[in-house]
Each structure stands twice: as structure tokens, then as C-alpha cells.
Amino acid sequence: MFIKKLLRSSNAALLFITIAVTLLFYIFNNNYLNFDNVRNILNSMSFVGVLSVGMTLLLIGGEVDLAAGAEACFSGVVVALLINAGVPWGLAFFLTVLFGALCGLINAFFINKLGFMSFIATLGMMSVYQGLVTVITQSKNIQIPEQGFWVIGSISLWNVVPLAFIIMLVLMIAYSVVLSNTNFGRSVYMCGGNRHAARLCGINPKKISTILYVNNGVLAAIAGVVLTSRMHTASPAAGSSGAIDAITAAVLGGVSFLGGAGGMSGCFIGILLLNVFNAGLTAVGFPSYWQIVARGGLLVLALCLDFIGARSRRLALERE
Amino acid sequence: MEYFLEFKGIRKSFPGVQALRDISFRAEGGRVLALLGENGAGKSTLLKILAGDLSADEGEVVLGGAPLSFSSPYDAIKAGVSVIYQERQLIPAMSVMENIFAGALPRNSFGFIDKPRLKKDTQAIIEKFGLPIDPAAPAGRLSVAYQQMVEIMKAYRRGSSVIAFDEPTASLAEAEISILFKLIAELKREGKIVVYVSHRLAEIFQITDDIVVFKDGALVKTFVTDETSEPELIRAMIGRDIGDTYANLSRNTEYGETLLEVRNLVAKQVKNVSFSLRKGEIIGFAGLVGAGRTEVVRALFGADPMISGEILLEGKRVEFKSPAEAITAGLALCPEDRKEQGLVLYHSIRDNVSIPVLSKIRRFFFLDRKAESALAGGIVDKYSIKTPGIDKIVVELSGGNQQKVILGRWTSDQMTTKILILDEPTKGIDVGTKAEVYQMMCDLAKQGFGVIFISSELPEVIGVSDTIYVMRGGRVTGCVHRGDATEESILSLAMSDTVKTERGDAK
Structure with missing residues (x-):
């Protein structure tokens, strides 16, 4: 109960936990906070970070996209193919973003036109995208010789803060404004909080949901392109755990899996905690396969806290 | 009849509402008893107490001389009380026979389900009630009316001595209603205690023997069906003091276009x-x-x-x-x-x-x-x-x-x-x-x-x-x-x- 309150009460508490975890790992391994490692943490954070922006919006609106990671991976492959076919990298980036939007539109079609549960529709699409990527790449990495494209993933400010991280930060700030200061943002909260009531008040929940999925597809494409640029390579295995990580980060940050609650700042701290934790496990020499178990455990823990919170709110309502 | 169901001084309140006040009456075996009242009069609450969904604040329910105490619907079923709600409670993908015997499927000596026996036993029950239902058909494929019949047979199979219906005819057509009434008559003939909640007065006169009228959570009066009339029942259901609330309203008298x-x-x-x-x-x-x-x-x-x-x-x-x-x-x-x-x-x-x-x-x-x-x-x-x-x-x-x-x-x-x-x-x-x-x-x-x-x-x-x-x-x-x-x-x-x-x- 205490931990639940601490996690729920404010982002400050979560930030405090993050700092404590960081210091703990630093005590175990003094190299944990050197420039190279910090840059690595920020770099790997930015991929899941961009994904979690779209995921946070979806979750607040009462939706979810389990295919986000696969969409990012597919987008990486698409951008690589385009560039290797001679398309200028800027244009290739733009076309890939359109491709991401299309992926989102497909999800939205299944969910809003055909009435599938978002879980099922996006789980199915995840498999489809992963399969297509395997077919297209023959399970091999696609190298990108075009050095101009590498820029997005390799520049960093003062040699510590990578451009990818700045992109993530800018997106988070922009979407934070969208969520709390625009009609659209408010509509997302209302749909996630009570879809029926929102509809009877004149909001079109299907339209909101469609926008959220398209938006998520665009963000997944950006995440995929940035990752590909950093690696100079499109890998069919990249980002396979992207959706899970993004959900973990968002829910850790207080975004409710049941919709209607949470915010971008919580999501940011969730991402920070998740990555500090992951990198820390590596730094202290925790076996890499076990790290997957630890990450899954973290998601389950975050969901437990979310559901316990929701249940105690519901019980409070029934007692009334 | 020595077999009876008795409610003794039942009280139940929800925050801000007294849902049932001191309800006492008795339902005899081999008779059909109607619960009648406006919306919110307390019929459903009473039915839920009987089904073990709610527990009374005070009072007890006595069946055949022994007080019943339920902490869950499962207890009620074990004690021989089946409530048939408007919403069907069958498993649509399972067959009629599996639904009827749910929780008590016959097993053979290997411990597997004894399908031939299951079918035979189900057929026997279906024939007893004279219904054209295939025991192997998935319950979800049957019409609403027949699904209800399956529920009644399920209650019968359990050997329930009390079978209560909550507005059973609400979603049935005329022809189906007559089949339902035949089933109820059969239950009555076997000496079961039948409790029947309905808003349709015509039906109540057709199949019930006793009528209990509720108003605002209280029992107004008990009638023998043959000795009462429609206007008398309606008078018993209303007649609440409207008071000055409405007289004191400052109303609009000018209507526009x-x-x-x-x-x-x-x-x-x-x-x-x-x-x-x-x-x-x-x-x-x-x-x-x-x-x-x-x-x-x-x-x-x-x-x-x-x-x-x-x-x-x-x-x-x-x-x-x-x-x-x-x-x-x-x-x-x-x-x-x-x-x-x-x-x-x-x-x-x-x-x-x-x-x-x-x-x-x-x-x-x-x-x-x-x-x-x-x-x-x-x-x-x-x-x-x-x-x-x-x-x-x-x-x-x-x-x-x-x-x-x-x-x-x-x-x-x-x-x-x-x-x-x-x-x-x-x-x-x-x-x-x-x-x-x-x-x-x-x-x-x-x-x-x-x-x-x-x-x-x-x-x-x-x-x-x-x-x-x-x-x-x-x-x-x-x-x-x-x-x-x-x-x-x-x-x-x-x-x-x-x-x-x-x-x-x-x-």
C-alpha cells in the first residue's frame, strides 16, 4: 500500500525512486555514470521513449497498440530499402512516416470500423508486420551505406546528449502541451475516462481513436527511422519488445491501463526509470537473459499497482 | 400442504433507502405465488435475498421448517432454491444436456463424462415436460423461450423445491408463454413452491394462486387470486401520499410554439x-x-x-x-x-x-x-x-x-x-x-x-x-x-x- 501511494501520489516520488536506483547502481559500478554509459542510456531510451509518447496517448484514450514495436521495425526496413534504392534520405524519412500513418490507419480500421478489441487487432497486426519484415529481409540485416542518413542517430550535444534524445524530449514536451492544453487532448481524456458519457456529450470516440492510432503509427515510424539511423542498419529483430517496453514505461509513470488517467511527465520518468534499471542490470553484470525476466517483472508490478489503484477507487465508489 | 417457504420479518436497507421493511409471508408447496408491485417496491430485492445474492439485515427465510442461511448463490442452489432471471444464465456454446447437468455431469468408471447416460437422463427430463428440444443442440442456438425452458429443466434437475421467476414473459411471444405456463403447471403439480414476479396482471390471474402486493418496500396485503380483481390490486399498489411537494411547485403556465x-x-x-x-x-x-x-x-x-x-x-x-x-x-x-x-x-x-x-x-x-x-x-x-x-x-x-x-x-x-x-x-x-x-x-x-x-x-x-x-x-x-x-x-x-x-x- 505504501509503495502504491508513493508511486501514485506524484511524479516527484517516482523521480526520487529513479535517482535512488541510479545511485544504487553507481555504488556497485562506478563506471555507470561515465559519459559513454550515460550517452548509451539516453540513446537507448530515445527509441522506446518516442514509442511511449504514442502509447501514452493511446492508453489515456482507452486504447493500446501492441504492434507499435513491429511498426517501428517495419518502418526501419522501409526507410532502408528506400534509401538503398536511391531515394534522398529526407524524402525517404517522409515517405516512411506516411507508411507509419498507414499502419495506424489499418489498426483503426479493424478497431473502429469492424469493432475488434484493440488488443486482438493489434496483436494480430504485430504478427503480420513481423512476418512481412522477415520475408522482405530474408531475416538478414540491411546495411545503409548512405552516410548522410547516419547523422540523425550519431550527432550529440556536448558529446553526451544525443540528437535522438532531443527529438524524444521535444516530442514529449509538444504532446504534453497537446494533452493538457488543447481540446483534442481533453477529448482523449474524456474518451478514456468514460466513452459513453463522452459520446453523449458530442465527442466522436471513433474519430478520436482513429487519430490516436494514426498518430501512434507516425511516432513508431519516427522511432524506427531514428533507431535505424543510429545503427546504420535495418535489423529485422530491432524493436521487437518496443510495445511492451513502451507500455511498461507509461504504466510505471502512472498512465492507467484502464484509460483516462496519467500524463506525459509521468511517462518521461517511467522511461527514465525503465532504462536506468535496464542499463544498471548490465552494468552490474546481471545475465542478459535474466534481464528480460526482470523487465517483464517490472511490467507486471506496474500493472498490479495500476489495477490495485483502480480497484480501491471502485470499492470506494461502491461503498458510497 | 406441509411444505412451505416462509419469510419472517425480513428487513434490508441500502444507504439512504429502506428497501424492505419487515416482510413476512408464506408460500405453499404446490401453489404459485405472485409478487406484485411498482418499480422499486422491493420485489427484486426480496428475490435477490432468496437467491443468496444479497443478505437480509434482519429476519430469516425458512424452507420446510429449517431456516436458510446463504452467503452465496451457490448455497441457495444447494438448499434447493433456483431463481430464473430475465437474463439467461446458460453457457451458449455448450449443449442443452451439458447445461442442464452443469456441475453434476454423470461420470463413467474412467472418470470421464458419461455421454450416453447424460443424453438419456436429459431426454427423460425433456420428455417429462413434453418439449421439442434436442439434448445435443448448443443452448445458444435455441430461441429465447426455449433457453428459458432449459433453465427451468436445470432447476428441476437440481431437485429444487423452490423455483422463482423474475418477469419470465418479458421477452416471450404469446405462443411461447403458453408453453411456459404448461411447465409451471407441471412444477406445481409436483408440489414445488413457485414464486412468480410479473407486471402483467392478466398473466397473474391466469396462473397464480396467491398474490402478495408490495409498495415502497413494505408488504401491503396478501390476496387469494380467485377472490380479487384487477382494480383491487391496482388500488393496493398505489395510494401513496403525494403530499405537498408537487402542490408547492412554482410552475410555468405559458407555453410557446x-x-x-x-x-x-x-x-x-x-x-x-x-x-x-x-x-x-x-x-x-x-x-x-x-x-x-x-x-x-x-x-x-x-x-x-x-x-x-x-x-x-x-x-x-x-x-x-x-x-x-x-x-x-x-x-x-x-x-x-x-x-x-x-x-x-x-x-x-x-x-x-x-x-x-x-x-x-x-x-x-x-x-x-x-x-x-x-x-x-x-x-x-x-x-x-x-x-x-x-x-x-x-x-x-x-x-x-x-x-x-x-x-x-x-x-x-x-x-x-x-x-x-x-x-x-x-x-x-x-x-x-x-x-x-x-x-x-x-x-x-x-x-x-x-x-x-x-x-x-x-x-x-x-x-x-x-x-x-x-x-x-x-x-x-x-x-x-x-x-x-x-x-x-x-x-x-x-x-x-x-x-x-x-x-x-x-x-
């Missing part, structure tokens, strides 16, 4: 409904739960599809494909279930009142928070909502204040609402606040709103509305002015099986 005219509206559970509403008028929709009143306004509001019919708004033909279109045209709906459909519970008063005007309170791309605060603050003042501030989460407000938040949402200066639809606005609200809500409705009428008021509580529909439409089974069975309306006349229109033709255009 016709705002809304609905002609031959057909939608799901709505059959050919017509009515009209003038500026400054309050029209009431009376009827029993499930009469189709909510469905009428949902179809009108664009929340559910309209199959056919015409809607004229200020003389112009309109059709709303979504609530958004209806709102733009000047309609507003305060839905039946405040918590499920009216409010976004875990958000603030501010968030809740601004939803329909989000596109109006903006500055460039951004939400104008100042305008939003002013809007919410204005509503809190105007309706004197009891709250420390506009950022209070609505779930923490009382029912009455929640209702005011919804009313405020639709009547703010930012809105262009002309027609307010209130579906059961006083549900779960204490008596004092109810009077406040009635006066609010009258005030809104004075301001020129047209008000559509749906309520299952007869006194309030009669006391507040200027014109009352009575619905039954999806149709309007009558239209009565307040002056001419009595609880008796409305109730007989709402319950009686003979559909009265509309009394012309009563206006």
Missing part, C-alpha cells in the same frame, strides 16, 4: 411512437422499466439508430446520426445512469461541464482555461453545487450534486440547448434534493426550455409533467394531462394488456 414533433418513430424496442413538445412545456414519459422510454429518447438523440419515422425540430425535418449532431441542433440528454453514461467520474467538475463546449472555449489552438474556469464557476454558483471548488472530482459529489453538474453542463450560456431530456433524474437522490430537482425543472420550463422527463416513479411523473405519455411494450398506450391523471389511470395504461388507442391529439 411547438419545438419538437416526433412522428411514428421506430427503433430498437420502440414501435411507432409519436409525441410533441412545446416551448416551456414538461412532458413526462411514464411506464414500467423496459417499456421503451429510454430507447425513444436515445433514438431521438442520435445515440441509437432510428429505423424509421420523422423528427421535426421547430418545424424543420431533422435526423441525427450522432449525439454530436443532436447537441448542435439544441438537444441535450441527461442519461438514466449518471455514473455509467453521464459523467466522467474520476475527472473534475470543470472537465465534466466543458465537454460539449470544448470547441467554443479556445484561444487559437489552445484550450482557454480561464474561460473554462469561469464556465464551471458559474455553474457551481447558479445551481449552488456543494463543493469546495471546481477541481473536485465528481465521483466524490453526492448524487444530487452530480445531477446538478449534468444539468449545468447543458444549460450554461455557452450552450444553445432548447430541449432537455432527463432520464430518471431523481434516481438515487434523497427526498429533499428530489424536490429541488423538480423545482429546477419547472424553472427551466419557465426559461423556455422544452423538457422531456422520463421516470418510473408515478407520483413524480404525474406531479411534475404537464402532459404524460404512457408507454408499454415499446408503444405509447395513452396521453394524459396532469389534471386528468391519477396513479390508477396511468398504472392501468402502463400494465394492462389491452392496448388503448391514443386519445387523439390530447393537446
Whole structure:
């Protein structure tokens, strides 16, 4: 109960936990906070970070996209193919973003036109995208010789803060404004909080949901392109755990899996905690396969806290 | 008969409501006992206590001399009590025989399900009741009526000595009802105790032996069916003291031009409904739960599809494909279930009142928070909502204040609402606040709103509305002015099986 309150009460508490975890790992391994490692943490954070922006919006609106990671991976492959076919990298980036939007539109079609549960529709699409990527790449990495494209993933400010991280930060700030200061943002909260009531008040929940999925597809494409640029390579295995990580980060940050609650700042701290934790496990020499178990455990823990919170709110309502 | 079910001094209260007060009566084996009463009279609560869904605060239920104590529906079944609800409780993908024997499937010597025996035993029960049902058919494929028969056979197979029905004929056609009655007669012949809850008086006279009438959670009187009459039962069900609440309302007397005219509206559970509403008028929709009143306004509001019919708004033909279109045209709906459909519970008063005007309170791309605060603050003042501030989460407000938040949402200066639809606005609200809500409705009428008021509580529909439409089974069975309306006349229109033709255009 205490931990639940601490996690729920404010982002400050979560930030405090993050700092404590960081210091703990630093005590175990003094190299944990050197420039190279910090840059690595920020770099790997930015991929899941961009994904979690779209995921946070979806979750607040009462939706979810389990295919986000696969969409990012597919987008990486698409951008690589385009560039290797001679398309200028800027244009290739733009076309890939359109491709991401299309992926989102497909999800939205299944969910809003055909009435599938978002879980099922996006789980199915995840498999489809992963399969297509395997077919297209023959399970091999696609190298990108075009050095101009590498820029997005390799520049960093003062040699510590990578451009990818700045992109993530800018997106988070922009979407934070969208969520709390625009009609659209408010509509997302209302749909996630009570879809029926929102509809009877004149909001079109299907339209909101469609926008959220398209938006998520665009963000997944950006995440995929940035990752590909950093690696100079499109890998069919990249980002396979992207959706899970993004959900973990968002829910850790207080975004409710049941919709209607949470915010971008919580999501940011969730991402920070998740990555500090992951990198820390590596730094202290925790076996890499076990790290997957630890990450899954973290998601389950975050969901437990979310559901316990929701249940105690519901019980409070029934007692009334 | 020595075998009987007896209720002794049952009391049950929910926060703010005394649902059952000191209920005592006895149901004999081999007889059918009817529970009769208006909505909210306490029949369902009693049935839930019998089924083990709820436990009584005081009193006991005695079956065949031994007191029953249930802590769950499972206990009730074990003790021999089966309640058959309106919603079917079968597993649709499983076969009829598996459903009938659920929880007690016969096993062979290997410990597997003994299918031949299962089929044979099921066939025996089906034949006993003389029904054309295939034991191997999936239950979900059967018609609603036969699914109900399967439930009855399930109760019979369990050896239940008490079988209670909650409005079993609500969704059955005439022919199916006669099969049901044959089954009930068979149960009766076997000496079972049958408890039958229904609103249909004709049925009650057809199959029951005893009638217990409830009103406001109390037992009014027990009748022997053969010795009573329809008017006597209706008199027993009503006759509550209406008091001065309604006499003291300050009403609107000036009606303007016709705002809304609905002609031959057909939608799901709505059959050919017509009515009209003038500026400054309050029209009431009376009827029993499930009469189709909510469905009428949902179809009108664009929340559910309209199959056919015409809607004229200020003389112009309109059709709303979504609530958004209806709102733009000047309609507003305060839905039946405040918590499920009216409010976004875990958000603030501010968030809740601004939803329909989000596109109006903006500055460039951004939400104008100042305008939003002013809007919410204005509503809190105007309706004197009891709250420390506009950022209070609505779930923490009382029912009455929640209702005011919804009313405020639709009547703010930012809105262009002309027609307010209130579906059961006083549900779960204490008596004092109810009077406040009635006066609010009258005030809104004075301001020129047209008000559509749906309520299952007869006194309030009669006391507040200027014109009352009575619905039954999806149709309007009558239209009565307040002056001419009595609880008796409305109730007989709402319950009686003979559909009265509309009394012309009563206006």
C-alpha cells in the first residue's frame, strides 16, 4: 500500500525512486555514470521513449497498440530499402512516416470500423508486420551505406546528449502541451475516462481513436527511422519488445491501463526509470537473459499497482 | 400442504433507502405465488435475498421448517432454491444436456463424462415436460423461450423445491408463454413452491394462486387470486401520499410554439411512437422499466439508430446520426445512469461541464482555461453545487450534486440547448434534493426550455409533467394531462394488456 501511494501520489516520488536506483547502481559500478554509459542510456531510451509518447496517448484514450514495436521495425526496413534504392534520405524519412500513418490507419480500421478489441487487432497486426519484415529481409540485416542518413542517430550535444534524445524530449514536451492544453487532448481524456458519457456529450470516440492510432503509427515510424539511423542498419529483430517496453514505461509513470488517467511527465520518468534499471542490470553484470525476466517483472508490478489503484477507487465508489 | 417457504420479518436497507421493511409471508408447496408491485417496491430485492445474492439485515427465510442461511448463490442452489432471471444464465456454446447437468455431469468408471447416460437422463427430463428440444443442440442456438425452458429443466434437475421467476414473459411471444405456463403447471403439480414476479396482471390471474402486493418496500396485503380483481390490486399498489411537494411547485403556465414533433418513430424496442413538445412545456414519459422510454429518447438523440419515422425540430425535418449532431441542433440528454453514461467520474467538475463546449472555449489552438474556469464557476454558483471548488472530482459529489453538474453542463450560456431530456433524474437522490430537482425543472420550463422527463416513479411523473405519455411494450398506450391523471389511470395504461388507442391529439 505504501509503495502504491508513493508511486501514485506524484511524479516527484517516482523521480526520487529513479535517482535512488541510479545511485544504487553507481555504488556497485562506478563506471555507470561515465559519459559513454550515460550517452548509451539516453540513446537507448530515445527509441522506446518516442514509442511511449504514442502509447501514452493511446492508453489515456482507452486504447493500446501492441504492434507499435513491429511498426517501428517495419518502418526501419522501409526507410532502408528506400534509401538503398536511391531515394534522398529526407524524402525517404517522409515517405516512411506516411507508411507509419498507414499502419495506424489499418489498426483503426479493424478497431473502429469492424469493432475488434484493440488488443486482438493489434496483436494480430504485430504478427503480420513481423512476418512481412522477415520475408522482405530474408531475416538478414540491411546495411545503409548512405552516410548522410547516419547523422540523425550519431550527432550529440556536448558529446553526451544525443540528437535522438532531443527529438524524444521535444516530442514529449509538444504532446504534453497537446494533452493538457488543447481540446483534442481533453477529448482523449474524456474518451478514456468514460466513452459513453463522452459520446453523449458530442465527442466522436471513433474519430478520436482513429487519430490516436494514426498518430501512434507516425511516432513508431519516427522511432524506427531514428533507431535505424543510429545503427546504420535495418535489423529485422530491432524493436521487437518496443510495445511492451513502451507500455511498461507509461504504466510505471502512472498512465492507467484502464484509460483516462496519467500524463506525459509521468511517462518521461517511467522511461527514465525503465532504462536506468535496464542499463544498471548490465552494468552490474546481471545475465542478459535474466534481464528480460526482470523487465517483464517490472511490467507486471506496474500493472498490479495500476489495477490495485483502480480497484480501491471502485470499492470506494461502491461503498458510497 | 406441509411444505412451505416462509419469510419472517425480513428487513434490508441500502444507504439512504429502506428497501424492505419487515416482510413476512408464506408460500405453499404446490401453489404459485405472485409478487406484485411498482418499480422499486422491493420485489427484486426480496428475490435477490432468496437467491443468496444479497443478505437480509434482519429476519430469516425458512424452507420446510429449517431456516436458510446463504452467503452465496451457490448455497441457495444447494438448499434447493433456483431463481430464473430475465437474463439467461446458460453457457451458449455448450449443449442443452451439458447445461442442464452443469456441475453434476454423470461420470463413467474412467472418470470421464458419461455421454450416453447424460443424453438419456436429459431426454427423460425433456420428455417429462413434453418439449421439442434436442439434448445435443448448443443452448445458444435455441430461441429465447426455449433457453428459458432449459433453465427451468436445470432447476428441476437440481431437485429444487423452490423455483422463482423474475418477469419470465418479458421477452416471450404469446405462443411461447403458453408453453411456459404448461411447465409451471407441471412444477406445481409436483408440489414445488413457485414464486412468480410479473407486471402483467392478466398473466397473474391466469396462473397464480396467491398474490402478495408490495409498495415502497413494505408488504401491503396478501390476496387469494380467485377472490380479487384487477382494480383491487391496482388500488393496493398505489395510494401513496403525494403530499405537498408537487402542490408547492412554482410552475410555468405559458407555453410557446411547438419545438419538437416526433412522428411514428421506430427503433430498437420502440414501435411507432409519436409525441410533441412545446416551448416551456414538461412532458413526462411514464411506464414500467423496459417499456421503451429510454430507447425513444436515445433514438431521438442520435445515440441509437432510428429505423424509421420523422423528427421535426421547430418545424424543420431533422435526423441525427450522432449525439454530436443532436447537441448542435439544441438537444441535450441527461442519461438514466449518471455514473455509467453521464459523467466522467474520476475527472473534475470543470472537465465534466466543458465537454460539449470544448470547441467554443479556445484561444487559437489552445484550450482557454480561464474561460473554462469561469464556465464551471458559474455553474457551481447558479445551481449552488456543494463543493469546495471546481477541481473536485465528481465521483466524490453526492448524487444530487452530480445531477446538478449534468444539468449545468447543458444549460450554461455557452450552450444553445432548447430541449432537455432527463432520464430518471431523481434516481438515487434523497427526498429533499428530489424536490429541488423538480423545482429546477419547472424553472427551466419557465426559461423556455422544452423538457422531456422520463421516470418510473408515478407520483413524480404525474406531479411534475404537464402532459404524460404512457408507454408499454415499446408503444405509447395513452396521453394524459396532469389534471386528468391519477396513479390508477396511468398504472392501468402502463400494465394492462389491452392496448388503448391514443386519445387523439390530447393537446
